[in-house]
Amino acid sequence: MKKENIKKIVLAYSGGLDTSIIIPWLKENYNNPEIIAVSGDVGQGDELEGLEEKAIKTGAAKLIVADLVDEMVDGIIIPALKMGAKYEKYLLGTAFARPVIGKKLAEIALAEGADAICHGATGKGNDQVRFELAIKRFAPDMPIIAPWREWNIKSRDEEIDYAEAHHVPLRISRETNYSKDKNLWHLSHEGLDLEDPANEPQYDKPGFLEMSVSPMRAPDAPEYVSVDFEAGAPTAFNGKKMKASDIIRKLNEAGGKNGIGITDIVENRLVGMKDRGIYETPGGSILYFAHEQLEMITVDKDTLHVKQKLAVDFADLIYNGKWYTPLQEALTAFADEANKYVTGTVKLKLYKGNIIPAGTTSPYSLYSEKLVTFGESDYDQAQAAGFINLWGLPVKVQALRELGRL
Structure with a gap:
């Protein structure tokens, strides 16, 4: 579609550096179109404050804030938790939010009769793929504008220059200009001194950590928490039933003040x-750990090992933006079935960045103290000899062949 034919644009708007300058840039470069800013509320909290006023002052016709927290948690995070999906030790925080935001952008663009959807993801990153695959799934004919793939701006410093020249207010300075992404599940930090893996992160630098404290600054006394699960999904925190998103909020609070879930990764x-x-990822780290503890006693060996293998594929699928696909549906169905008996209570001790098991119970436990005890049991140890003879028969036959005795 030609630029002059684009009269109305739906913009994925966070109010961060990229999207703050995109509104005036679109006005200048796309013949002054009507811009509908859309912010997906995925649990980023106070980042949404003052966003409507800012969007309109910088040229948007209006701001739509879409509550996507529970859709993200129940629809994407819980299936990933059940599968144990991790991408190279990364708990997929940004990747969890992008599909639901992309879907909502497509829905709003179609409802508003927009001519295009715009996002602020860079041409170097993963988010451009995640947003656009979701948009293609729900609005396959919708043109997509990605300014980072068009404009002459080359760096975040130049973005700040543009913002200052166009009187766009920013919440950051050049010294605190980390690229951050926040939602209910996590907060990411990239850029500045972190671009060199040789540099130690300055966890005590004011304004750096937001969801957590450094483990060195965590309390000297441990804190106990418990999480209840039903069929692999969290249902209660410290014995009190609540929806999964509220459990994550409670775990974020407990984990954050105890220095839980801070990871430094080159991915x-x-x-x-x-x-x-x-x-x-304070709450998410605790939730994954708790789920793994409960799986240990409730899931049989073969199912657990296959699930662990599929977890890599599931994490890749989420990371690579392929959430709305038949493969996701098939893997999610497997995760649901594999978690059928993952019901029970996990108690944990949180202490200076560590998550320590403090007891796991389940009505569906496969653990039998009567079988495994070092004391007297009903298990007939003599039967092991026959098992080993059969299990080791291929090894014995190979040895006999080498000795010329077959």
């Missing part, structure tokens, strides 16, 4: 380059 981006990021 392999989808586009082919390596990238260094610091991630804060």
